[in-house]
Amino acid sequence: MAIIEINNAGFSYGERRIFKNIGFKVEPGEIYCVFGPNGCGKSTLLECVLGLLKLDEGEILIGGKNSQSMKPSELARYAAYVPQMHEKTFPYKVIDFVLMGRAAYTKMIGSPGKADIRIAENALDALGIGNFRDRPYTQLSGGELQLVMIARALAQETPVIVLDEPTSHLDFKNDIAILETIAHLAKERNLAILMATHFPNQGFFFEYKNLPVEILLMGYENNLLAGKPSDVFTEENMRVVFGMDSRVIACETEEQKILRQIVSIRSESSCR
Numbered sequence: 001m002a003i004i005e006i007n008n009a010g011f012s013y014g015e016r017r018i019f020k021n022i023g024f025k026v027e028p029g030e031i032y033c034v035f036g037p038n039g040c041g042k043s044t045l046l047e048c049v050l051g052l053l054k055l056d057e058g059e060i061l062i063g064g065k066n067s068q069s070m071k072p073s074e075l076a077r078y079a080a081y082v083p084q085m086h087e088k089t090f091p092y093k094v095i096d097f098v099l100m101g102r103a104a105y106t107k108m109i110g111s112p113g114k115a116d117i118r119i120a121e122n123a124l125d126a127l128g129i130g131n132f133r134d135r136p137y138t139q140l141s142g143g144e145l146q147l148v149m150i151a152r153a154l155a156q157e158t159p160v161i162v163l164d165e166p167t168s169h170l171d172f173k174n175d176i177a178i179l180e181t182i183a184h185l186a187k188e189r190n191l192a193i194l195m196a197t198h199f200p201n202q203g204f205f206f207e208y209k210n211l212p213v214e215i216l217l218m219g220y221e222n223n224l225l226a227g228k229p230s231d232v233f234t235e236e237n238m239r240v241v242f243g244m245d246s247r248v249i250a251c252e253t254e255e256q257k258i259l260r261q262i263v264s265i266r267s268e269s270s271c272r
């Protein structure tokens with residue numbers, strides 16, 4: 001059964017329509033990527049899923065319940081959020097920052113107990129960053145901080161993790177490290193992943209890893225297109241949505257599997 005179900009969702013900022021008629025389902029263990037040009041409404045859609053913004057029309061069900069009318073503390077038990085930007089504030093220790101993911105469970109008694117601390121430590125260990133435990137989180141690099149943010153989401157123990165452009169600001173290696181982490185969470189923990197991304201090759205990476213992955217392409221002739229990465233990330237669709245010239249290439253890896261990638265050739269397509 002789908003853990004996320006969106007039916008006929010529409011949203012406007014005031015008079016300005018951002019999207020309409022969005023509908024899809026995400027199953028446990030599936031990765032659902034929302035892709036499209038700057039400003040097409042990816043973050044807005046994620047914020048609607050998280051109940052931070054209210055739809056004009058349609059509904060968003062998480063675990064069968066309407067996320068738009070759930071209390072934040074209830075929703076926090078279904079969906080954890082890794083936002084695009086995080087303003088570092090007070091120099092909390094990493095463990096204390098990750099423990100914030102336990103807030104929905106600790107509110108009643110006020111402070112985290114031993115079990116919460118163990119869950120937060122396990123989340124750090126699961127991401128291979130147990131050694132960050134006592135570092136001030138304000139001193140982490142962008143890639144390290146992103147792993148800590150994912151650990152905080154993991155400590156929240158939700159069936160859904162929502163990530164907004166999880167690899168923005170990351171270097172070549174950390175980019176793939178975060179994708180591998182996301183793949184692991186979907187495959188080994190059966191989590192449903194909903195993420196916004198600017199990078200088609202991330203969809204191809206998940207496809208290459210044989211994970212159930214689906215793409216929602218927003219802004220396709222002011223419309224929507226959904227499907228598997230190989231069906232959505234085509235040269236023609238990139239021309240229609242971005243007006244750019246690109247090529248899909250394929251390479252055979254040492255596992256004798258085909259990895260697809262899309263490369264940009266020109267921003268202003270001569271095909272226009």
Ligand SMILES: Nc1ncnc2c1ncn2[C@@H]1O[C@H](COP(=O)(O)OP(=O)(O)OP(=O)(O)O)[C@@H](O)[C@H]1O
Pocket residue numbers: 013018036037038039040041042043044045
């Ligand atoms: N609070 C707001 N009030 C009014 N308009 C907004 C608000 N937040 C975002 N917008 C506008 O809504 C549109 C969609 O914004 P959103 O951030 O969802 O796009 P996005 O696809 O995530 O963009 P990007 O790829 O650049 O991160 C943009 O045109 C943006 O300027």
